[in-house]
Amino acid sequence: MMPATSTNPPFRSPAWPPGLPATLHTPRTSLYYNVEAAARRYPDKAAIQYFGTAISYAQLQDEIERMAGYLQQGCGIQPGDRVLLFSQNCPQFIIAYYAILRAEGVVVPANPMWLEAELAHVVADSGAVAAFAGSELYQCLSPLHGPALRHVIVHDYAGMLRDDGGLPVPAWLREPAPALQAAPSGALPVAWESASAAGHRPLPHQAGFDTLCMLAYTSGTTGNPKGCMHTHGSMMTAAVGSQIWRSSTPESVVLAVAPMFHLLGMQNCMNSPIYLGATVVLMPRWDRALAADLIERYRVSVWGAPPAMMVDFFSQPGIAQRDLSSLAFLGGGGAAMPDAVANMLQERFGLPYVEAYGMTETASFLLSNPRNKPKRECLGIATFGVDARVIDPQTLAELPQGQTGEIVAHGGQVMQGYWRNPEANEASFVELDGKRFLRTGDLGFMDEEGYFFMRDRLKRMINASGFKVWPAEVENLLYGHPAIHEACVIAARDERRGETVKAVIALRPEARGTAEADPERIMAWCRERLAAYKVPRIVEFVEALPKSGTGKIQWRALQEREMQEREMQAEAPRP
Template sequence: MKPATSPKPPFRSPAWPPGLPATLHTPRTSLFYNVEAAARRYPDKTAIQYFGTAISYAQLQDEIERMAGYLQQACGIQPGDRVVLFSQNCPQFIIAYYAILRAEGVVVPANPMWLEAELAHVVGDSGAVAAFAGSELYQRVAPLHGPALRHVIVHDYGGMLRDDGGLPVPDWLREPAPALHAAPSGAMPVAWDAASAAGHRPLPHQAGYDTLCMLAYTSGTTGNPKGCMHTHGTLMTAAVGSQIWRSSTPESVVLAVAPMFHLLGMQNCMNSPLYLGATVVLMPRWDRALAADLIERYRVSVWGAPPAMLVDFFSQPDVGSRDLSSLAYLGGGGAAMPDAVANMLQERFNLPYVEAYGMTETASFLLSNPRHKPKRECLGIATFGVDARVIDPETLKELPQGQTGEIVAHGGQVMLGYWGNPEANESSFVELDGKRFLRTGDLGFMDEDDYFFMRDRLKRMINASGFKVWPAEVENLLYAHPAIHEACVIAARDERRGETVKAVVALRPEARGSAEADAERIMAWCRERLAAYKVPRIVAFVDALPKSATGKIQWRALQEREMQAQDPRA
């Protein structure tokens, strides 16, 4: 085993992609400038494909300018004012996001699954003064409209749909928007079309690389969500770096189904392709059959998706007959891709899955597998200008290659810190060799080729009679079982072992009721392939596992439910 090292940029792994530099010169401009530049270069090119409705780069810039003008002239938005964006994927999401930036405001993306109390916390914590909201979400915004939010602009998901292209547009998207009603305070929301048609134009754009432009809220493991402070520069560093790393071009066609309120969708499906001048094929919600239609119709070449979404997509009965030949890049992160699924993608569809790693705190892109030399179930290597290490989470000392500890990272994409939360900043950063490193809270190790491998979340380890069990390892094996469609491993209380391993699984439809879909048989199958202390002692069957809006399996929800069920005080 090699001794611990302290790589300093411009450090490059032995697996570094041929021809790529160790560091990049990130543009010192704002994110909005990317759209402005693309509109000048490719005015008639399709920026957004929304079913059969094509929005050109020239039209996109005009829509952004109109809405930015309304924010400044009608809503009084000043530089640095926070504006909430509460919506599912749609053209208006992209326009509103860039309009806030064009108006020198700060975007506060909000999860459309949040209920009133969650939204109220974020509005109050950020000090937001205005909001954009999807029409079906305004009822959750209304109690805040007046007391906290001075202005709310409401959009209809079908409002910019001019042509369906013969594609199966969901019924909910075609439904007319409900009539606007006053909030309890008496404040009236403004319809998107009215705001756009007002004809206001914004002041000259002054924001730059170091200007705060987004507060992205992340729940973490405990307490209320915390706002990650990102500048145009931190987001630009990740957006530009990811596209050069992946060899994307202005001719790339990107399937945008990952929710854009989340950094995975925001960066990979919006900021990055618009920087390139590429085309975004937009999906408002996940629908595997529609995804196949869009890939075929618009010759999608790039698709970033979490493993759970790809498992669902490639389990379609007719997927083998669909024309997926345009796909050139299939990648993602958020959870390890099960080896059995990766094998299927490679063998049946000749599609390697390129895994990467990032967080809300790092603007998504941080570590990534090189396209020419990926490793399975691996986070990848440190990318442009990133110094990533593994430390002992208690002593904070750097560990040698091969030893498991907490992954920490320093790079241009790392957030400034948590908004108004010095205590969280104190515990989330550590100084090493004079540089500020983000503590990710993820446990992993680095191999002899400088690839990072994930073990699990620092707070997710199962302690079974003193033996450490990492749920991700057991889950990965379960995905290879012929009867299992999805799996999540959690801790269950055990009088003798303290904690024991419990597997919650969803079966493949064709396996339900079969002999192999039996808890005892599944446990016996695991005993043949795992050390005894890692084998699930309990197997529970569900129709489907709970997932977040980004398609991640919500292990924490299952874990909390398990603890509540076993709490004798309950």
């Protein structure tokens, strides 16, 4: 691919938050050093609140040191060895993550929803030699224990729960852990408690800013998932920058419900709070009633979550009567917050939702709305040291303000590249003005103030009779309909138009069976607010929309199902 050219210097938004510098001096240390610093500064302060069990920073560091020592002396982990982390949110996830880093290893986070084939690909591709696994997940991992993974350490989610604090601990979390059984190869897993009690201590920590620390696998939208190579430096750049941008402090209390295997949860619910010395309130799985209990009990001040989770939380019965006064910051990304929901949060609770934008490839934090001047349904402006632009996806020429193209970005949080995948690297980076820019695959435009707005994924656009329809635009409108709880817009086959717009809708419980929930009335409502070619021609009602482990609506699953149905109809014999 030939380098593209640009004559434009990086654009500095006039909406830049007052008092913040254009660039930051990111600490030139490892992520583990943040634990050590917090333990020295705040040894008795709660690093983690797990229901009624508080784990201090001094305890956290001690647990990490013990497990890092076991990795080095009990498992033979050498600098650069990859270690899989296969677990839901719990104290052991945090301890294992930092223990891998303390042992000079490379974390390979795994989605707890993955099955054996997905795990096998990631283990083989990364070359992982050991793993941490939740007790209920070991069965899925056990076929790989022995042939690929030399060592597996298994933990129980209730293993570090000393007190429930009077909170409703989920029944599944209290269920006895399955008895440890040998893998098909005959290899035996090691219980977390045994590894910790071995009393090993690690060698002096040597990893630094430029050391590889993580292979984070993408969702695999085309082919198998690819491993994004992040150093301590790229992770630190995003973690530190996000907290200074949001004015968080060591006294912040963070609700950690976004899954930590994903960069949104990993950075905002673990790495960033630990850098600050703040307190993390852990939730293993999403439960809107429990979330309200935890916010009240621990006076949670910061909560980052995708819009779908926010919609679910603030629509629960009795929420207006809960004490949410401690909440000072609501933010997130992954999808645009519907304007109707943002209005509700502002009017009923006085809470603006600050949208931001990042990717696995950018360690989460890249663009963000300023807290003092957010715009609705907006990705935000380029943050500290980030050069973000819009280019023509075909010619790679930079486009002027207001024109839609592919968003590209250069910054310290951008990954080094994809693990052992030169073809993907060639396709994913472009050179502008001598700098290496990541091609995000997201379509959007930049306005005159430097705010970026998403149109859609590069491959998600609907082509209806030559007219381009961006599903996100139609979805945002649908959220304003009084009968609609959630909506996803996909392409459907149309003999005349080629493709047409289909809306898959989950209704509000109170709207089911009412006149407002009629497909024709919903389409008529859209016609009053959208250009004719954007109006859904098909409306399908479902009980609930499919979601990923991070709470994002899985539009691709719905689109693939629609394509399969098209193929079946095409193959069916005609009468």
